Amino acid sequence: MSTARQTVDALIARSNALGADPTTTNYAGGNTSAKGTDTDPVTGQETELLWVKGSGGDLGTLQEKGLAVLRLDRVRALADVYPGVEREDEMVAAFDHCLFGKGGAAPSIDTAMHALVPAAHVDHLHPDAGIAIATAADGERLTREIFGEAVVWVPWRRPGFQLGLDIAAIKEANPEAIGCILGGHGITAWGDTSEEAQANSLRIIREAQAHLDAHGAAEPFGPADPGRAPLPDAERRARASALAPVIRGLVSTDAPMIGHWTDSEDVHEFLAGEKLAQLAALGTSCPDHFLRTKIRPLVLDLPSAAGVEEQIARLQELHAAYREEYSAYYARHATEDSPALRGADPTIVLVPGVGMFSFGKDKQTARVAGEFYVNAIHVMRGAEAVSTYAPIDEAEKFRIEYWALEEAKLQRMPAEKPLARRIALVTGGGSGIGKATATRLVAEGACVVIADLNLENAQQVAEELGGPDRAVALSADVSDEQAVIDAVAEAVLAFGGLDLIVNNAGLSLSKPLLETTAKDWDLQHDVMARGSFLVSRETARVMIAQDMGGDILYISSKNSVFAGPNNIAYSATKADQAHQVRLLAAELGGHQIRVNGINPDGVVRGSGIFAGGWGASRAKVYGVEEEKLGEYYAQRTLLKREVLPETVANAVFALTAGDLSHTTGLHVPVDAGVAAAFLR
Structure with missing residues (x-):
């Protein structure tokens, strides 16, 4: 087996293992990479390459076709022509000039991080425990307290070429480090071998979680409000089915949506907590989270015991207010170059006593949005347990939500089928x-x-x-x-x-x-x-x-x-x-x-009615063999077709x-x- 084949196989195995655990990284989030060599068919020379998860892929189900393959010498040479952070979006198009052969999948915005960090294997992940530290108000202090010199704090910076340069510099300056906490975002780890990179990623996650478990407050969301406790099972399910169509209709004001209902213990803990309104208003922080969940959810501010009609009336009021607030958020931050507003409806609706409704263009998107918000709940829980939850600010969220690169990714999506969203x-x-x-x-x-x-x-x-x-x-x-x-x-x-x-x-x-x-x-x-x-x-x-x-x-x-x-x-x-x-x-x-x-x-063919005796009865009426009944019916028609x-x-x-x-x-x-x- 060639060295290149071994490198790719090890990368796929590591990626699938890391992506299998939703607390390690969320669906379609994070990326992994490996550096190695392969023969250039043009020169016959061994060439240094980077294999990295491409744009839009999922670690848990990643296959070789989902990898982008680039020449390392050309990616590294981009540092010499990098025009600066104000124009770093141009670097994504430059990656196309670094591809090896056909290049595989489209390179993602995180390609620079993987290429420029001087390590053979790099993981960038969005673990709940890691983001909890990354979004804590004193995350830098916590990083030192938990990891010592092994993990370095990196202040928030939007993903891109500059972040890759920053992490590369940190790796050079801290040779003993195994990775870093990216403020407001997630973690990055590295290693000389695929096994070492995976072990370092898991070490960061486990040590972060162990610290939260050992030092976290017992009620990070504050005392539970009995008035927002979950309804009894049967009543909760009935209420969810009564509210779901109304909520779906509201959040489909701009475009029809498919829904998903989440009725988990951690959702209800969040909904009953004293800090519900405060934390929900702060929104999510990790870019992968808020791109799916929008910057904040709609929260029904009524007790669990409220009647259905009262809930519906209040949801209608809150939805109208949400649309106004979201449009105002867009107006506050949009520039002449910003993509058009994509819709002002919420994708996450929280109903105390009932659960969480999440929405998307299809069932998978709706389900994953809900999963991401559960991840965000875990993040808020962890940050509040040891500090104060402090996500990235609204302006930064807008820059990512309405990023030209994100818009380009959306435009590359295939056209929807005729009955999509139905x-x-x-x-x-x-x-x-x-x-x-x-x-x-x-x-x-x-x-x-x-x-x-x-x-x-x-x-x-x-x-x-x-x-x-x-x-x-x-x-x-x-x-x-x-x-x-x-x-x-x-x-x-x-x-x-x-x-x-x-x-x-x-x-x-x-x-x-x-x-x-x-x-x-x-x-x-x-x-x-x-x-x-x-x-x-x-x-x-x-x-x-x-x-x-x-x-x-x-x-x-x-x-x-x-x-x-x-x-x-x-x-x-x-x-x-x-x-x-x-x-x-x-x-x-x-x-x-x-x-x-x-x-x-x-x-006749495949018919349960005909197979259940109707066919034999009609065949007898018409005097034909049952297996020829379809042919008989066809011959008595004008088109002579079955x-x-x-x-x-x-x-x-x-x-x-x-x-x-x-x-x-x-x-x-x-x-x-x-x-x-x-x-x-």
């Missing part, structure tokens, strides 16, 4: 049309809740679609009113609200009139007519509370308008569903909720992706052309 609920999503629909919606960017009577099927589909950041599974008997209420509440907690409902759950009993029992009739109507009514009613409550509009779709049937033999219960139920579309379109239009229907026919679950899913997408924004009350035939079912 949350769907698909009933009967464990098989057939429901599964195909859920699959298409996720592929187009939506978050999807898959509800099915068969939870195992729903869980399998959710796992296939990427797991909880994209799809979650729920057990739901749509004929049971309380089960529907509970399922919708859980769906809301999964992603923060609902935007797109697909009433697909169903079954079919194919019998002549004289053989159809009252029980058959009731079962058919309970699942589809009653079930879709219950789902529509409960999800409409959510969408009205959000005030963001939405879509309700009914997967009806050609049989809703076509009279065929031996299916009185099924077809009558489908006609009921078809008229629900018209009724709800008329009623919900004022809330910008569009209601449309899809009338499929002959969807209708597949994916065909119906295509219609769901067409109705909800935006091009038919002015269409409601429509029934779309997806039957390959059945003239007798043409709508008149």
